[in-house]
Amino acid sequence: MINLLDVLWSSCTFPLWITYLFLVHRPEKVSDLLVSAFLYGKLSSNNKKAGRLNNIAIPKRWFTHFYQYAVVLFSLWSLILLVSAFTGHAAVPSSLSFSLDVLIHNRRSHVPFAVALWVQLLTTLQVYRRCYECMFVSVYSDAKMHVWHYAVGYIFYTGIQYSILSMTLGSDSSTIFRFSDLFRFNVLIGTLIFAAAFHLEHDTTKRFANFRKDATGKVVSSKHQAPVGGMFEYVSSPHYLAEMLVYTGLTVILWSFNFTWFNALLWTYVNQSAMAFLSHRWYQSNFKDYPKTRTAVIPFLL
Template sequence: MDGFALIWGCLLAIVLAQVLAYILCHHRLPLFIRATYEWGKLLDENTSAFNRKWLVPKSCNKQQKFLCYQIIIQVKEVFGYLDSANYYTIKTSSIILSLVLLSLQTFRRLYECLFISKFSQSAQMHLGHYLLGGMFYILVNLTIISDGSFLTSDGDTFRLKDLSTATNIIGVCIFCWGSLHQHRCHNILAQLRVGSSSHNNYGVPRGDWFNYVSCPHYLSEIIIYFSIGFILSLDHQSWWLLLAFITTMLSLGAVQTNQWYYQNFSNYPEDRRAIIPFLL
């Protein structure tokens, strides 16, 4: 197991522990622990002054996105620091295509954060979430290139025609599908606060995948990262651990969000699941 697989494995173990804690003893946990897996509207409004010291405005998410620009620009410099003695199995074309798709995802999310999303003025997140978010965008880029054959002296060279494989084409189609629906869902959430006197208002989102699940933007995020994994192939073990971490973390958040909607809106659709239509 390489270093990045170990990192994502440890993060996955932490999230699984949070899931177990949420299932077994959520309401008995101290608020400072619950805040590590709750954010935004899910956080207790009566959080103590001590616990508030560890919270930052959720709109600080915008700052995290700028970290992506720095890491993407510096990717070439990173190559020289990676251990070329390891055995790499992923094709150069797959690595480059994955980096391009991740860049597109980053730029779109930055655009949405700056010009579309309307964050609640009272929404907050744990400082640990904020720091993890900053590290996450750096680790994702490094994880992609960590298993690339172009890092070794005898690795394959990039050829444009290598991009036109069936795996790459299908992966790009899945990526576009997930990105389209995530963009639509973020627009729907933003429209709930258009014309409102306060950005703190919440409403019941409807339309697109919101007709089936409470957090389709989380579902589409998982689909987007799955599409990159599809391109990288099953040989990229670090990426699939990353995907397991993302899936578990977002699923936990979706379940809590779904319960919050049911508790706060009497007219909330009874057949709407949390993140996976008809299942979860």
């Protein structure tokens, strides 16, 4: 039977990858409709093709909505897994068990329960921080995004949550929590990667906001500027690098090949790297003195 979650990831990742490859290398070959669907915010501000779907464009600040949704979703499943850890059996409500059965056929446990729970708690912390940043840190311009991006946010976090569960609540799963499992070498290394990425993404978000404030913290502009300071001295988009590192760290913690999680990781790499390359080109074309030594997303390499 087809795993619907794998179908979801694949149907999003590969069309996205192909479209972004054309946007980066052969933008003249991309139709106006696709350009207007894929480019948003500053990337669409001076692109002549990007206005086709303006009638269904929505404020970019609505990013906040799907982080609020993710907070509810991840908190719910975190509570369920914590209860499972304390009671020793998977106490999953029938309605949620049905959603697992529909999205993830023939589930199998791939990692110790303690490790899966740790990944669940880390991703919950991640969405809480992103929600907080969107609500209280970020300073948004009047930039727009299209309904496609809005929907993708909900799809992504739903997919990430159920991808974690695909390795946790299998038909052969054990909910025995062994604290010693958290001291495995890969868990410690992955957690360090996650923590560094967590800090980098928050630092970058604060810097973006401060670019639009004066010394007193008052918002004085909504214009895009050439970013400076911190990791901006090395790459144009530290936040995209951080997002990739967040999920790389989680992958190291899990340390088990699972096709569903692999698809989720591939989606993250494709989306974040593509947006980083497009942003890098935008900075280069809009700021004549933009540092030539700065790369798009990976210091000194890409």
